[in-house]
Amino acid sequence: MKISVQTKDFDVSHELAVMRSANPAIGAVVNFVGLVRDRNEGHDIRAMELEHYPGMTEKSLLAIAEQAQQRWNLIDTLIIHRVGVLQPMDQIVMVAAASAHRGEAFAACEFMMDYLKTEAPFWKKxxxxxxxxxxxxRESDSVALSKWGALQTNSQVQ
Incomplete structure (x- = not known):
């Protein structure tokens, strides 16, 4: 499991190669990469600044990844989220799930991204x-989240 909040860009190919090489039981890796758009809600975007609460943010991302691993039979997960000032077309986030079969990896990747968009403590300007x-x-992010039910902490899952 890899969780990272960072200012530097990430190399998607490298991250996926590391994940794939970690375990020969992996039969599927599903990933999502989010980018800074040049328009949002009808406004031209020159830059986006992402802020976070160090320590709290990493704990939140870890809880999301752990919950995905509890819900699906996953071999590995990855969440990388950038902070700082980003430009249009810059990578913001990478989420990946590895499993023996694609169905679980697809569901887990979507789950992690839905929770990340609504529950992780990031602020965007x-x-x-x-x-x-x-x-x-966005209301659409909350609607997407509602299909998964409540995120449970380790103390709630027994």
């Missing part, structure tokens, strides 16, 4: 031609 603005959570 966009710079537009009209100035800066904080980005609110």
């Amino acid at each position: 966009e710079t537009t031609p009209d100035g800066e603005r904080w980005v609110d959570a």
Whole structure:
């Protein structure tokens, strides 16, 4: 399991190669990479700044990955999330799930991303031609999250 909150960019090919080489039982790796868009809600985006609460953020990402491993028969998981000032087309986030079969990997990857979008303590500020603005959570992200039920902590799962 790899959890990382970082300012530097990541190499998707390298991260997937490391994951694949870790265990010969892996039959499927599903990953998602999120990028900074150049437009959001009708506004041109010049930059996006992501802030987080160190320590709390990593614990939150770890809880999401652990919950995915408890729900599905996974061999490995990965969550990398960048912080700091990013430009359009920069990579923001990478989520990956490895399992023996694709179905579990697809479900776990989607689950982790849905929880990450709504529950992880990140704050996004966009710079537009009209100035800066904080980005609110989207209703569509909350709807996507609702299909998974509540995220359980280790103390709740027994």
